[in-house]
Amino acid sequence: MVKLRGTGLSAVNYPTGMNLGGDPSQALIHATTSGSFVVSLSATDLGQGLRTVIGQIAAEALGVGMDDVVIDTADTDTGPHDMGTFASRATHRVGNAVIAAAQEAREALLDVAEDELEAARSDLEFDGQGNILVRGAPDRSMKIADIAAAAQFKYGRTIAGRGVYMKPRSPVDPETGAMDPDSTEAHACTVAEVAVDTDTGEVTVLSIRSAYEVGRQINPALVKGQIVGGAWMGMSHALYETTQPYYPDPAYSPKDFSEYLMPGAYEMPKIECVVLEYPSSNGPYGVKGVGEMTANSPIPAIVNAIYHATGVRIDELPVTPELILRGLDARARAARLAETSTTPDS
Amino acid sequence: MGSKIVTFVLGGREVEVMVKPMTTLQAVLRYQLGYTAVKEGCRQGGCGSCTVLVEGEPVLACLLPAEDVAGQQVTTLESITPVDGLDPLQQAFLDASGFQCGYCTPGMIMVSKALLEHNPRPTREEILDALAGNICRCTGYEPIVAAVEGAAQAGAAPGAQRR
Incomplete structure (x- = not known):
């Protein structure tokens, strides 16, 4: 292993x-x-x-x-x-x-x-x-x-x-496609560390470290709650949660809470965060939204960490052990093929 | 089979309820007796939000027929909440922001209560073990673990039933 x-x-x-x-x-x-x-x-x-x-x-x-x-x-x-x-x-x-x-x-x-x-x-x-x-x-x-x-x-x-x-409604400029879709934008950068078991395809998230720029914080404890809870949610979306079957037969789809996979307290990685405040011009006291982004930024970070660890580029969620094992197999096959094609026949 | 009267001790007080066979303890506590801290999350033992203590041990009230607690001590979050104030564990959850929507909180506190009664100085591993059957979708668990650690440090452990 x-x-x-x-x-x-x-x-x-x-x-x-x-x-x-x-x-x-x-x-x-x-x-x-x-x-x-x-x-x-x-x-x-x-x-x-x-x-x-x-x-x-x-x-x-x-x-x-x-x-x-x-x-x-x-x-x-x-x-x-x-x-x-x-x-x-x-x-x-x-x-x-x-x-x-x-x-x-x-x-x-x-x-x-x-x-x-x-x-x-x-x-x-x-x-x-x-x-x-x-x-x-x-x-x-x-x-x-x-x-x-x-x-x-x-x-x-x-x-x-x-x-x-x-x-107000912002129409799309028919010439350029330009529009004004939102009021302000918050920003985040997340770094995730993972360990991938090459026998089982299981991914363990070791840490999720983020910097969030959220405008003015009205309540720093609640902002931190969003970030820590969001890290869990992002990890859950990245690796666990789906209503689809894990394997081809629909009989294997989750039917209720006890079969719907989610990480629990045991699976939580180390979570660290830094919050930066660049107040928005139009939010109350400079607010920007912090909620949803905290569940989003961990997902690509985790998928990129898996690619870094294994060379397997996954483009669907959740990243199941099966997807990783198939990806590792495909890489091994490709490597063997490359080896055979460069070996001179004689 | 007809209904029958079941007597048990709830938060130190004897109660009598008329129940149909296989009525769950969760349904009796929440709907017959109005103990709304006993949540009805999944009704299949998958989420832990209905956790109460029976004879000091955490049980999933949604899976337990009410008849099974006849003559036994049942403790809910209401039972450990002082009339004017908070149990030290509740205070620890507040201090650590160990909840957001609050739906899982009663179950989390009840399993933590049982843990600290048995083991006033749990390791982090032992806390995770105690919480393993309880689902939280908001907090990412870390603030809940921090709350239990905080309560243990503050010596919140043995609390008599107050109500």
């Missing part, structure tokens, strides 16, 4: 959002009677942490603490319009929509604060800690929660804001 080792590299430019026929997200914000703010969305938190990062963005944009923000997501029957959570678009699109909605809600707060604090609008400012202050008069301030309560109980007004972010 020989274990061949190899190293492979991949580099990725990854689009944030899609062109489609226009790509909108909407957000609605309103203050409750208790002075907290409800942010209504139709984008979904799949576990990637959308509710957390949108909570952070909404709190920042409203000038209140995260505890004063409630994120209400994913009832598409009643929520504002959203294209959905895909294409690494949600933080970018929804974040922008929430900032716009927060700006409108802040104007509504200032309308009330002018009366309550008896001050000119131009003298009012948000302290970012849940208060509105009168510039130059530190003793004259009000809690945003109290302003919201006054709006509802004293003035009979709403504190609310509407926001939309829309990536």
Whole structure:
């Protein structure tokens, strides 16, 4: 048995959002009677942490603490319009929509604060800690929660804001094919190390090391979670997951969870990552999308590492032991053939 | 065969349930008793998300007929969660970001709980071994392993049933 080792590299430019026929997200914000703010969305938190990062963005944009923000997501029957959570678009699109909605809600707060604090609008400012202050008069301030309560109980007004972010449709230039398909692009480079068992065709991933450039990180722990989880997913796509049969007879296709191959805790390689931040011009606070790319960049890196280790170039996924053994056989046959054809007959 | 009454101890409290034969413990806990931490992932013992402890040992509640736990101690994630706070293992999962969507988390915590009860200072290999039957599709496992290591270091091991 020989274990061949190899190293492979991949580099990725990854689009944030899609062109489609226009790509909108909407957000609605309103203050409750208790002075907290409800942010209504139709984008979904799949576990990637959308509710957390949108909570952070909404709190920042409203000038209140995260505890004063409630994120209400994913009832598409009643929520504002959203294209959905895909294409690494949600933080970018929804974040922008929430900032716009927060700006409108802040104007509504200032309308009330002018009366309550008896001050000119131009003298009012948000302290970012849940208060509105009168510039130059530190003793004259009000809690945003109290302003919201006054709006509802004293003035009979709403504190609310509407926001939309829309990536307009970009038609294709018929002459050149040029178009504007996305809002911004994140970048990645991944290096994978593998060991390939030449008897069994099995691949062991030894390490996945990546650098990701993701714009501004709203929540570094969640970004790291995407990267580490994505490395697993990429490795799983590269080497394990398929609904097709591994062997010609359909009887050998996976029928349920227990037969659908995925790597587990035991198969995890060493995963390391570096995150670089070059803020985008159009994302909320400079965001770019990080989700999907983390599952994509490991795949070509692993396939390239297998090629480096074995000389076998695989062009379908997953890379099963069978594909590798057939590739090794083909290489051995080709080598024998080359040897025979160069040996003089006599 | 008709239904029958099964009595067992759930989180330290005796419960009685009326079950049809071959009703799983998972169905009883989640749907009859409202213990929603007991997830219904694959219903075939393939994913580990329904894991609970029976007499302190992790079992797949989706494969176990409820009648089989008659007279025994059953522990779910709810059972180990203090009324106002978190079990040290739950805190360790939080600290290590050991979850994303959270679906596998109750099962992961229950197998880890059993591991640390038996073996308060597990090696990394022993942790991987304990988690081998539980599937996570979000985290890449490393943060979960880190959470269990963190809990072991913090001495989270033996916790009495609190609820």
